[in-house]
Amino acid sequence: MSILAQQLLLGLLIGGLYGLAAAGLSLVFGVMKVLDVAHGELIMLGGYGAFFAVGLLGLDPFASLALVIPGALLLGVVLYLGLFGFVVRADEETRVKNSLLIGFGLALALHALAVRLWTADERSIVTPYGGAVLTLGELTIPLVRLLSLLLALLLIGGLHLLLARWRWGKAIRATAEDWQAALLTGIDVRRAYLLAFALGTALAGAAGTLVSVGYSVSPSIGLEWTLKALIVVVLAGLGSMLGTFVGGLVLGVAEAASAAAFGGPYREVVGLVIFVVVLVARPRGLFGK
Amino acid sequence: MLDIRGLDAAYGDVRVLSGVSLSVGAGEIVALLGPNGAGKTTLMSAIAGLLRPGAGTIRWNGEDLTALRPHVVVERGVVLVPEGRRLFGGMTVQENLELGAFTERARRRRAESFARVYALFPDLRERRRQLVRALSGGQQQMVAVGRALMTSPALLMLDEPSLGIAPRLVAAIFAALAEINRGGVGIFLVEQNVQAALTLAHRAYVLESGRVVSHGAAADVLRDPHVRRAYLGPLAVRP
Amino acid sequence: MSDARHERAWAIGILAALAALALLPLAVRRDDVLNFVFLVLLSITLAQSWNVVAGYAGQVNLGHAAFFGLGALLARRLWIGGAPIVAAMAAGAALAAAFALVIGAPAFRLRGAYFAIGTLALGEILRTTVGNVLPEISTLPAATIAGYRLTDRYYMALALAALSVLAVATLAGSRAGLGMQAIREDEAAAEASGVGALRLKLTALALSTALAGLAGGLFGYYHISYYPAHAFNPTWTFDALLMTYIGGVGTLHGPVLGAVLYVVLKEYLAVRWVDFHLLIFGALFVAIVLLLPGGLVQAVERVRRRPAGPSGR
Numbered sequence: 001m002s003i004l005a006q007q008l009l010l011g012l013l014i015g016g017l018y019g020l021a022a023a024g025l026s027l028v029f030g031v032m033k034v035l036d037v038a039h040g041e042l043i044m045l046g047g048y049g050a051f052f053a054v055g056l057l058g059l060d061p062f063a064s065l066a067l068v069i070p071g072a073l074l075l076g077v078v079l080y081l082g083l084f085g086f087v088v089r090a091d092e093e094t095r096v097k098n099s100l101l102i103g104f105g106l107a108l109a110l111h112a113l114a115v116r117l118w119t120a121d122e123r124s125i126v127t128p129y130g131g132a133v134l135t136l137g138e139l140t141i142p143l144v145r146l147l148s149l150l151l152a153l154l155l156i157g158g159l160h161l162l163l164a165r166w167r168w169g170k171a172i173r174a175t176a177e178d179w180q181a182a183l184l185t186g187i188d189v190r191r192a193y194l195l196a197f198a199l200g201t202a203l204a205g206a207a208g209t210l211v212s213v214g215y216s217v218s219p220s221i222g223l224e225w226t227l228k229a230l231i232v233v234v235l236a237g238l239g240s241m242l243g244t245f246v247g248g249l250v251l252g253v254a255e256a257a258s259a260a261a262f263g264g265p266y267r268e269v270v271g272l273v274i275f276v277v278v279l280v281a282r283p284r285g286l287f288g289k
Numbered sequence: 290m291l292d293i294r295g296l297d298a299a300y301g302d303v304r305v306l307s308g309v310s311l312s313v314g315a316g317e318i319v320a321l322l323g324p325n326g327a328g329k330t331t332l333m334s335a336i337a338g339l340l341r342p343g344a345g346t347i348r349w350n351g352e353d354l355t356a357l358r359p360h361v362v363v364e365r366g367v368v369l370v371p372e373g374r375r376l377f378g379g380m381t382v383q384e385n386l387e388l389g390a391f392t393e394r395a396r397r398r399r400a401e402s403f404a405r406v407y408a409l410f411p412d413l414r415e416r417r418r419q420l421v422r423a424l425s426g427g428q429q430q431m432v433a434v435g436r437a438l439m440t441s442p443a444l445l446m447l448d449e450p451s452l453g454i455a456p457r458l459v460a461a462i463f464a465a466l467a468e469i470n471r472g473g474v475g476i477f478l479v480e481q482n483v484q485a486a487l488t489l490a491h492r493a494y495v496l497e498s499g500r501v502v503s504h505g506a507a508a509d510v511l512r513d514p515h516v517r518r519a520y521l522g523p524l525a526v527r528p
Numbered sequence: 529m530s531d532a533r534h535e536r537a538w539a540i541g542i543l544a545a546l547a548a549l550a551l552l553p554l555a556v557r558r559d560d561v562l563n564f565v566f567l568v569l570l571s572i573t574l575a576q577s578w579n580v581v582a583g584y585a586g587q588v589n590l591g592h593a594a595f596f597g598l599g600a601l602l603a604r605r606l607w608i609g610g611a612p613i614v615a616a617m618a619a620g621a622a623l624a625a626a627f628a629l630v631i632g633a634p635a636f637r638l639r640g641a642y643f644a645i646g647t648l649a650l651g652e653i654l655r656t657t658v659g660n661v662l663p664e665i666s667t668l669p670a671a672t673i674a675g676y677r678l679t680d681r682y683y684m685a686l687a688l689a690a691l692s693v694l695a696v697a698t699l700a701g702s703r704a705g706l707g708m709q710a711i712r713e714d715e716a717a718a719e720a721s722g723v724g725a726l727r728l729k730l731t732a733l734a735l736s737t738a739l740a741g742l743a744g745g746l747f748g749y750y751h752i753s754y755y756p757a758h759a760f761n762p763t764w765t766f767d768a769l770l771m772t773y774i775g776g777v778g779t780l781h782g783p784v785l786g787a788v789l790y791v792v793l794k795e796y797l798a799v800r801w802v803d804f805h806l807l808i809f810g811a812l813f814v815a816i817v818l819l820l821p822g823g824l825v826q827a828v829e830r831v832r833r834r835p836a837g838p839s840g841r
Contacts, residue, residue: 035641035645037645083814083818086818093639093640096640096641097588097640097641097644098817099641100588100640100641100644100645101588101773101813101817102814102817102818104766104769104813105809105810105811105812105813105814105817106810106814107810108766108770108806108807108809108810108813109806109807109810109811109814110810111803111806111810112803112804112805112806112807112810113807115803116803116804116807167391170380170384170387170388171388171391173377173379173380174377174380174388177377177378177379177380178375178376178377180339180359180371180375181371181375181376181377182377182388183338183339183358183359183360184337184339184359184363184368184369184371184375185360185363185388185389185391185436185440186360186363186364186368186389186391186392186395186440187360187388187391188358188360189360223762227648227649227652230645230649231649239379263660265656265659265660266656266657266660268652268656269653269656269657272649272650272652272653272656273653275646275649276646276649276650276653279638279642279645279646279649280634280635280637280638280646
């Protein structure tokens with residue numbers, strides 16, 4: 001029994017990162033109707049960013065967020081201006097399809113670049129407190145993963161506040177609801193898109209950092225994390241960052257439960273099956289209005 | 290002052306506007322009438338910058354608006370309340386209004402704009418924390434007009450403001466429009482309720498199949514037998 | 529979209545080239561050359577198979593590797609078990625097509641990008657499951673290894689490549705093919721004019737996955753040992769996608785040109801950097817999607833047909 005509880009707890013802990021990973025994708029898709037399937041690669045880059053910030057600059061990995069997040073914001077701006085900004089010129093259906101293709105090409109290129117630069121080896125950030133655990137009754141809680149979960153929650157909460165209180169956050173929400181009405185209200189919708197995309201990339205970078213601390217990073221985690229993010233977005237629906245976070249937790253726990261029930265190797269499958277079932281049960285696609 | 294000359298617009302191969310010329314003077318109320326499919330909404334969209342005309346010019350106070358993006362047109366002081374209102378349903382009344390004061394110029398006047406809007410539509414002040422999608426059609430229209438007012442416009446354009454709204458509220462909205470105009474804001478109005486429109490307006494144009502077929506002082510257009518026959522027959526809507 | 533005469537000329541040219549390649553093993557004894565051409569031929573088949581659904585039915589199938597893998601799985605099993613290779617491969621293709629038809633109807637309820645990510649997920653489900661159920665490496669029995677002849681594989685690959693080109697050529701000219709193109713251009717309009725969209729899409733899917741299954745069977749015939757899950761790896765899908773897009777999706781010759789270019793570049797660049805060809809192809813792909821929705825083939829068409837006066841856009 002306690003083994004199961006332990007597994008579920010670990011599932012919960014990684015679920016927070018699934019939620020964070022999904023939040024960026026959800027934001028971008030909700031606002032721009034752009035499905036960036038290179039999102040996982042952006043997470044991967046964030047992970048490497050943290051890894052090198054720690055290795056080269058001697059930073060604490062959690063502190064490296066202060067470098068990775070601005071860096072990712074900048075990368076998001078570059079990617080929008082150079083790539084995805086062109087995708088939004090088409091109508092919605094073409095947009096989704098084009099962004100899928102472009103994201104795909106981008107993911108391939110980034111993956112190959114990462115392999116070229118850093119080899120295919122897995123990297124993990126080692127910290128002096130890496131082995132520390134918190135004991136709660138029979139449960140052992142790895143401190144690093146707990147901190148990651150809390151940080152993920154903090155970041156999502158921060159995003160929620162940004163969207164609720166910041167002038168441009170509201171503009172982003174308005175654009176997500178009705179971009180033409182937003183234009184008629186005086187909102188520069190292209191700038192809203194740019195900001196949303198940059199924020200989405202920043203969230204991906206942050207997620208990557210947390211992944212490299214508590215788990216590990218390698219060039220091939222991109223596809224895996226893109227799928228996780230997609231699954232959570234489908235599960236949780238668009239529109240609520242906190243809802244997305246909870247969706248991530250649900251996926252993490254579901255994975256842990258299925259691993260306990262069917263064995264470790266089937267952990268991945270349950271999320272994918274849920275994904276396919278939900279997708280097909282809603283034939284108008286993700287959250288068709 | 291809005292000056293449109295020789296405007297052509299098309300959707301693909303379908304010509305919607307042909308050589309449309311009209312003007313709205315400073316502080317004037319001008320009505321645009323015509324049957325469905327005449328191109329009225331297309332004209333509004335073109336002025337607002339949502340679509341690019343094939344030919345012709347749209348000048349506002351001497352400046353050519355035709356190539357400007359919609360949010361820049363709003364910055365210039367021309368704002369459109371679109372058909373169907375197009376509010377941000379998931380946000381509150383207050384947030385919708387606030388977003389109206391998004392441009393630099395509008396933000397500076399935000400406090401007085403809020404005061405003006407709540408004075409015109411006291412109902413909205415009471416409901417300011419309610420989600421817009423929970424309001425009735427008439428109240429939503431008030432929010433839409435209010436949001437447009439928050440942009441601090443010099444010209445307020447409205448596309449079918451009375452559509453789907455209870456007559457009592459229509460009267461209130463038209464009264465508010467008159468009040469707004471008294472404050473110096475020009476009004477350009479597309480409206481199916483011909484009687485109400487022509488009572489409010491100073492001048493009017495009639496658009497049919499993408500062409501201006503008639504124009505003049507509102508009272509004259511109201512008396513025009515063609516207009517009476519086409520738009521004020523047995524199904525005329527009483528104000 | 530190139531016209532029918534064009535396509536026919538291409539078809540003849542490609543088949544002639546393939547026929548010429550039949551003589552290659554007689555002229556060249558080197559295994560590395562034959563292996564290289566084998567890879568090109570396999571890639572042509574794979575790309576053509578993907579092209580059927582993408583180019584003619586207008587849907588992006590990101591789970592294509594699943595059908596390649598299923599074909600490989602069954603064909604290899606049966607062949608090692610003693611069945612003649614052609615029968616084994618046919619069975620593999622049948623399995624792939626059958627699976628496709630089962631998931632096809634519900635899958636096609638999804639539009640555009642959702643179909644793409646849905647099929648991706650399905651492909652991954654299969655890959656993970658196969659990896660769990662059959663984790664051990666599959667190796668040919670010693671007797672088979674002793675009797676292994678590269679030229680047999682070579683001619684099989686040649687036959688498959690020719691078959692795939694013929695199949696696509698026949699499809700393109702057929703009524704079914706024209707119906708599919710109508711769907712691809714504008715599904716709503718096509719439906720309204722009586723084109724049974726779902727049935728056509730399923731036909732395309734069946735053909736596409738059968739070809740992929742055959743390619744998978746070829747893969748199983750060729751390799752001495754491999755992990756069964758490897759044949760389900762999404763890179764097979766992505767490779768097919770890249771080759772088809774870069775060569776020109778929806779044309780007969782696009783996948784062929786794309787496959788040749790892809791494999792040549794891959795082999796050339798792999799000498800210096802592993803996977804670097806993917807960096808180039810990824811970037812090239814993005815550029816093409818942004819600039820030329822139809823691939824390089826369309827670019828060539830546009831250049832050839834440059835209008836005399838100012839263009840509309």
